[in-house]
Amino acid sequence: MAAQLLQQVGQIGIPVKDLDRAITFYSDILNLPLLFQTDRMAFYDLNGLRIMLSLPEKEEFAHTSSVLYYQVEDIQAVCKELLAKGAAFSGEPHVVTRMDNIETWMAFFTDSEGNTMALVSEVSV
Incomplete structure (x- = not known):
């Protein structure tokens, strides 16, 4: 059997229209730590997973991203905040x-650029 080539997701790119x-959304609303930014990109850390916001280089990349599911402990409290x-x-x-x-609980929201995001929480009952 061949060895597994892919180990983990290291970065997720999210296309934006207005960097x-x-x-502002990812820093002030989601409260993610900004690692660094350039004139076309900004990079955030989410417990070792890098989130890259970028202005699309080509029109073919100018669309909303896949749904990102952010794991949270208390979905009600995080939604309220x-x-x-x-x-x-x-x-x-x-x-x-x-x-x-x-x-498994979920709540869906959009970021400032129209990308769909979700909060997900696993609750013992």
């Missing part, structure tokens, strides 16, 4: 599945 507006900071949720936190004694 300054996106930096993000709402207070101006995040736009598409609905309330809700159970999406239950396996044995664990419920």
